Amino acid sequence: MRQGGLASSSPSAHGRLANGVVGRPAVGWEQRYRRTVIISDTVTTAFVVAAIGNFFGVRDAADWHEKWGILAFGTELLVLGALAANRSWAPAVLGQGAEEFRRLGRSLFTATVVLALGGIALTSRNIKLWIFVAIPAIALITTTARYLLRLWLHKERKEGRCLRPVLAAGSPDTVRDLIARTRKFPHLGWRVDAVCTPDGLGPDGDRLEGVPIVGRLTDVAGHIRRDGYRVVAITPDPHWSPDRLQRLAWNLEGSDAEMVVAPVLMEVAGPRLHIDAVLGIPLLRVSMPAFTGGRRVVKEVVDRVGAAVLLLLFAPLMVVVGALVTLDSRGGPFYCQRRVGKDGHEFTIVKFRTMVAGADRARAELADRNEGAGLLFKLRRDPRVTRVGAVLRRYSIDELPQLLNVLTGSMSLVGPRPPLPEESAAYGPDIRRRLLVKPGLTGLWQISGRSDLSWEETVRLDLRYVEDWSLALDTVILWKTLRAVIHGQGAY
Known part of the structure; x- marks a missing residue:
């Protein structure tokens, strides 16, 4: 494991990427x-x-x-x-x-x-x-x-630089998922350069998603020492018994590699995970998610105070936007809609109007053109959106009046996306867990692609927030929301 000292040897033929670029040393x-x-x-x-x-x-x-x-x-x-x-x-x-x-x-x-x-x-x-x-x-x-x-x-x-070369070792399906995630999120710094599978083969022969399969799971330590990978990522496979993982850790001692093991668990992370030693056995303890208590009180206070401050700061802008919306098309400046909040209680959400009057009635005529994921209805070029509305949507300015919902307590600054009643009625038991907390003005969905996300990804992000919520996570989401709004990615 990472205990430093050993210099990497020259990369072997297996230590090259598909395009021939040598990935080590990093x-x-x-x-x-x-x-x-x-x-x-x-x-x-x-x-x-x-x-x-x-x-x-x-x-x-x-x-x-x-x-x-x-x-x-x-x-x-x-x-x-x-x-x-x-x-x-x-x-x-x-x-x-x-x-x-x-x-x-x-x-x-x-x-x-x-x-x-x-x-x-x-x-x-x-x-x-x-x-x-x-x-x-x-x-x-x-x-x-x-x-x-x-x-x-x-x-x-x-741009493909400053990445840690990774050797992934596990079943082909779990390794394929890891490769897809590292390519989707290159900023995390991992690049899977080689793969080891139980039999040294994959569904496509000697490659898996374009990455060379360099050997069996029993060959991992040898490849790490010979080719100088910086990370060995162990993904789930029946081969990885506690004894084999322990021996692999011993064999990696003295190398410059970091061993990372993916636990076979639901997507729980952050402050809910604790490692305890019980009777000499390392146990991963998962604490219950916190829906009440002191941290929730702090969140409530931050929501109310933050909403009040933001309303004062944006008041001049909101007056101007309201006037522009009214001048651009027939109708009032605001649009009110029923949404579902914490514990399934309905409330009225307030937004700047971005569509022509009577847009709800025209939705049925556009049902066959729906580009939204799952239960969501979205159109990239919705004919109901006004000229001013398109700009407001791109930069999420239409959502500023929702600060009133935060101030009155029906919403939070950060949380899952507030669903429509018809969406909520179609939820299964697992998806309904997103209703255990207040919906948010922004959330993981906002900083991860918004309308470009698939339905499954949107649900996964919302459930992840419910399971792993913390004040630190809220702070990170609020910080990243500014960049997401400026870039306008996934906003339509």
């Missing part, structure tokens, strides 16, 4: 990216500390511990030391999910606590400046810098 770009992040953190921290020290510095202090230079230097050392101690520069987390930012936040919190305790011990009068000004400024700038670096990394990955 260590070079990882180390360069890590160095760039370290330099960025160091420079931004030094810049903030120097700027605050020069602007607020107490140069005439009588005692050495009051001098701005000592406090400035100590603050920078504390921040960088906390980043190193919390492994915030580990290659495994850089550019990967929310863990990078969690470690960054934990490091800055640690630095703040140590700085506060140090200030109390030294009875420093200026310590508040560094706790309440310097650390927040460092957090803001370092987080922004890392986000910009991540955007660059994701752009590189979409």
Whole structure:
């Protein structure tokens, strides 16, 4: 497993992609990216500390511990030391999910606590400046810098660079699913370069979805050591007994490979998964989803306060949009529709009108042209949509009045898509789980393609949100919604 030290040998014939490009080694770009992040953190921290020290510095202090230079230097050392101690520069987390930012936040919190305790011990009068000004400024700038670096990394990955070569080992069906996911989401940084199957063959002979099958499941360790793959992804197959997985882990010790095992579970992740050791046996514990409690109270407060603030900010825009809608076509500025909310209770949703008056009555005439997925009715070029309505839909401006629904408590800022009553009536028991929480103004469906998604994918994302909800997930969705709205992907 990833314990470093061993250099990769030259790639063999099996270590080449279908187009002949050698996929290994990938260590070079990882180390360069890590160095760039370290330099960025160091420079931004030094810049903030120097700027605050020069602007607020107490140069005439009588005692050495009051001098701005000592406090400035100590603050920078504390921040960088906390980043190193919390492994915030580990290659495994850089550019990967929310863990990078969690470690960054934990490091800055640690630095703040140590700085506060140090200030109390030294009875420093200026310590508040560094706790309440310097650390927040460092957090803001370092987080922004890392986000910009991540955007660059994701752009590189979409162009086929800066990817970790993966050897996938499991049944052909599960490996095929993994290959499809890595190609659909290249920003995650995986590229399946080779496959091992139970018998060394696949449905298409020596290739699976264009990826070469290099051997049997018993050959995995040898290929990892010989060809230098960075990740070995173990997908479900009866071959993988606990004893065989343990032996594979032992055989990978000393290599530079990271072993990743996909558990045979429903799509549950995040804070609900815990690993416990019971009687010497590692057990994966899945806690129940939280639909009540303190975190839900916090979410409720954030929803109401956030909706009120956003309504005040967007009030001028909403007045202008309302006037444009009215001038563009006959009818009022708003469109009201019944939707189904938490626990199946119906409520009235408010949107800016984007269609001509009487559009609902014309829907039956367009039923044979439906391009929507599953129970959804959608048309890319719906003749009922007005000129102003097309622009409002593209940038989701038509949904701004739903902030009133959030403010009154029938909706949340983040949640599953609110269904129509006729859609909800056709739900099976599994899909009805999306009604366990309030519907949202935005959600995983909004940042993952919106109307371009299949019905199955839309349901999967909504159920994933219900199962894995957390305040951190809400924060990420709200942040990504801005980019999704600007690009307008899947909006029609």
